[in-house]
Amino acid sequence: MPVNPKLKDDLTDRLFQAILSLQTEEECYQFFEDVCTISELKAMAQRLEVARMLKAGHTYDEIVDRTGASTATVSRVKRCLYYGADGYKQVLLRLEEENKRMESL
Template identity: 60%
Template sequence: MNSKLKNDSTDYLFKAILSLENEEDCYRFFEDLCTSAELKAMSQRLVVAKMLTEKKVYTEIVKETGASTATISRVKRALFDNDTYGYTLVLDRIENGEKE
């Protein structure tokens, strides 16, 4: 865990997210919380991570998502070079229909 991110405000945000029960709750909360550009950027990164795990190449990812190669590289580092495994955790759970 990145201790630079850990604080009471972030804990409160994560508790709020964990309180959401369905996609409708998510849409309502994130529409209030984020700009459409912020939400688009976050969802784009998750799709990029999924495509990277599917062994898609950069050109295909750029074409399909519109993500920059810098964004793809950043996601790739987080996905394969970090020890947080956040993307992997979420993608595996989505794939298996799980929620903790």
């Protein structure tokens, strides 16, 4: 899927290059703590968990209860998960593959 031209610019390219340069979970914590507010970071983590739970077939009520996300957030993530740029799908698939790889060790 092509990159959304409304998002693509030199500054955003540089941000993503910076993110791709991070090598450990600790480096990610350090970088994102400097770049985001705690609320922004928690919101991103929450949305990823909502996407994971939607993909696993959980109901809205289960997701709201477990994550604290609003139904509006669950709806937005669901729309992105099924009709978006496939970013959630790609990341969730890679996380699943990594979990399976780690379990088999």
